[in-house]
Amino acid sequence: MTRAWTDAMGDREMEGRMMSTKGEMTRAQAVAAVGESAVDEVESKGCDFTGRVQCDGDSRVEFSASVRCEDREGYHVTLIAYYYQDQADLDGVDDLGNLEFDVEGYDVV
Numbered sequence: 001m002t003r004a005w006t007d008a009m010g011d012r013e014m015e016g017r018m019m020s021t022k023g024e025m026t027r028a029q030a031v032a033a034v035g036e037s038a039v040d041e042v043e044s045k046g047c048d049f050t051g052r053v054q055c056d057g058d059s060r061v062e063f064s065a066s067v068r069c070e071d072r073e074g075y076h077v078t079l080i081a082y083y084y085q086d087q088a089d090l091d092g093v094d095d096l097g098n099l100e101f102d103v104e105g106y107d108v109v
Contacts, residue, residue: 022052022062023082023105030106034079038069039106042081047101050082060084063101071108080107 030039045065052062063083071077083101093099 022064023080023103023107025106025108027103027106030079030108032072033108034069034071034077038067038079041069042067042079042106043103045081047081047083059087061087061090077108080109082106 025033027039042065045067047063047065050062050064054060054062061084063085064080065083066078066080069077069079081103082105084104085099085101089099090096
């Protein structure tokens with residue numbers, strides 16, 4: 001099944017495949033939920049492999065970083081930023097620091 005979609009804030013568009021990735025919130029939505037300082041903090045942290053396996057033919061590898069913070073209502077939550085790299089890009093480097101990691105989405109749990 002394929003489709004094209006743009007998220008509610010219009011920040012990203014995926015064509016030709018269903019999303020099996022995590023992090024459905026945009027940066028603006030994450031800022032609205034937990035504040036800009038928490039989003040800035042999670043973006044400044046190093047990310048690591050999640051170990052989650054894609055089962056839909058998506059060959060990208062998932063990474064994440066997280067911080068504990070409070071949401072706008074004062075509840076203790078975890079903000080997670082998700083990053084994805086193509087397997088071919090990972091195979092071609094000895095040091096993950098040589099790759100560019102761009103946040104693809106956020107979750108608040």
